[in-house]
Amino acid sequence: MGPAWLWLLGAAILPSVHCRPFPARGDKSPGAPPAPSDQLSAPAPAYHKITPTITNFALRLYRQLAAEASGNVFFSPVSISATLALLSLGAQADTPTQILEGLGFNLTEISEADIHRGFQSLIHTLDLPSPKLELKVGNSLFLDKQLKPRQHFLDTVRELYGAFAFSANFTDSATTRRQINEYVRKQTYGQVADCLQEFTRDTLMVVLNYIFFKAKWKHPFDRYQTQKQESFFVDERTSVHIPMMHQKEMHRFLYDQEMACMVLQIEYSGNALALLILPDPGKMEQVEAALEPETLRKWDRWLLPSLLDLHLPRFSISGTYHLEEILPHIGLTNIFNLEADLSGITEQLNKTISRVSHKAAVDMNVWGTRAAAASGLLSQPQALNTTRAPQARFNRPFLVLFWEVTTQSLLFLGKVVNPAAG
Known part of the structure; x- marks a missing residue:
């Protein structure tokens, strides 16, 4: 057995709310049932079979990342799960089952074919053009020119995951790394650079997923009301x-007394939502431990429109992770040992995965134009009564979740511990 050969790379992820105004796909909340349809016999979209599992996987992975990091956390569950599911198509023997069960799928309840059809449907739906929400999802494979990949694998990943294969010279690792990073930079309009770090000459393939999200607030912040310097309390001893x-x-807003946290839903002009969770001082670990899919569904039922005096930090944070060290702790163990069989990609590959690299970034600020239409979920107040509006001041660590509403998929999940840390 030779040394490490394969990188999985989930990268190029930038949710950003400071873009120019783009148009919308509708208004619904994550976890809410789809709107009634006249076509009652129409089957549910295939992505409905997989998005709850991706959310569950996201929360499991978040807890592991948060346990190992004292600072900011930010990643894309959709990107990571799509990359691993795609890889399972090239696996043989028990390896596909190990990957898909590691993601949380119960293969007695859903077939492998339905899982892949679900990802196909999810990627296709997320990638549909929308004038108000810019959302771009893609997959690519970079294979060393000495490899002879199986045509069936290439055809299948192109059909189901829209993944195109590119030939690369991994012998010249510096040039190939630069080429792949430039590809990612172009796919994300220059927002994510240097996502791929050093790899060795023994690397023969990189599997890449990127997701780019750009939207504006439905109710933009007034940039003239942004306070230039306010205190954010990173912990009991540190403020920035x-x-x-x-x-x-x-x-839409609530205070959950049982979990000791404030929950706020903010809409974008497109079919997307941000869910912000502000634990009471000293309660972050309690909230993280109780963060389950049912908690999110409960909050969605309880959230009610409220007039808020909202103070939210402008921030730009990112997360870079070597997931080969993290994923085994949440059940994805066997794809990183010598028993993994990935010969469905090409006969020449019979070595272990060395690196699962993931980079995600978010930039949140005030820019954008005021949307003319009010949300169907929200009622406009008769008058802005400043004496009654409860204050929501996000001046200590909080969680942020970004949802695409049509598919009810959790695109990004993170924790802002220090908004000044980048």
Whole structure:
């Protein structure tokens, strides 16, 4: 057995709310049932069979990442799960089952074919053009020119995951790394650079997934009301000065007394939502431990429109992870040992995966144009009564979840511990 040969790379992820105004696909909440349809016999979209599992996987992975990091956390569950599911198509023997069960799928309840059809449907739906929400999802494979990949594998990943294969010279590792990074940079409009770190000459393949998300607030913040320097309390002993955005606006909101946290849903102009969770001081670990899919569904039922005096930090954070060290702790063990069989990709590959690299970034600020239409979920107040609006001040660590509403998929999940840390 030779040394490490394969990288899986989930990268190029930038949710950003400071873009120019783009148009929308509708308004619904994550976890909400689809709107009634006249075509009652129409089957549910295939992605409905997989998105709950991706959410569950996201929360399991988040807890592991948060346990190992004292600072900011940010990643894309859709990107990571799609990359691993794609890889399972090239696996043989028990390896596909190990990968898919590691992601959380119960193969007695859903077939492998339905899982892949679900990802096909999810990627296709997320990638549909929308004037108000810019969302771009893609998969690519970079294979060393000495490899002879199986045509069936190439055809299948192109059909199901829209993945195109590129020939590369991994003997010249520096040039190939630069070429792949440039490809990612172009796919994300220059927002994610240097996502792929050094690899050795023994590397023969890189599997890449990228996801790019750009949207504007449905109710933009007034940039003239942004305070240039306010205190953000990283912990009991540390505070940093950051720009704090401010608005008085209607948002769906609740305070969960049992979990000791505030929950706020903010809409984008497109068919997307941000869910912000602000634990009471000292309660972050309690909230993280209780963060389950049922908790999210409960909050979605309880959230009610409220006029808020909202203070939200302007921030830009990122996360870079070597998931080969993390994923075994949540059940994805066997794909990283010598028993993994990935010969469905090419006969020449019979070595272990060395690196699962993932990079995600988020940039949240005030820019955008005020949307003219009010949300169907929210009622506009008769008058902005400043004396009654409860204050939601995000001046200590909080969680952020970005949802695409049509597919009810959790695109990004993170924790802002220090908005000044980048």
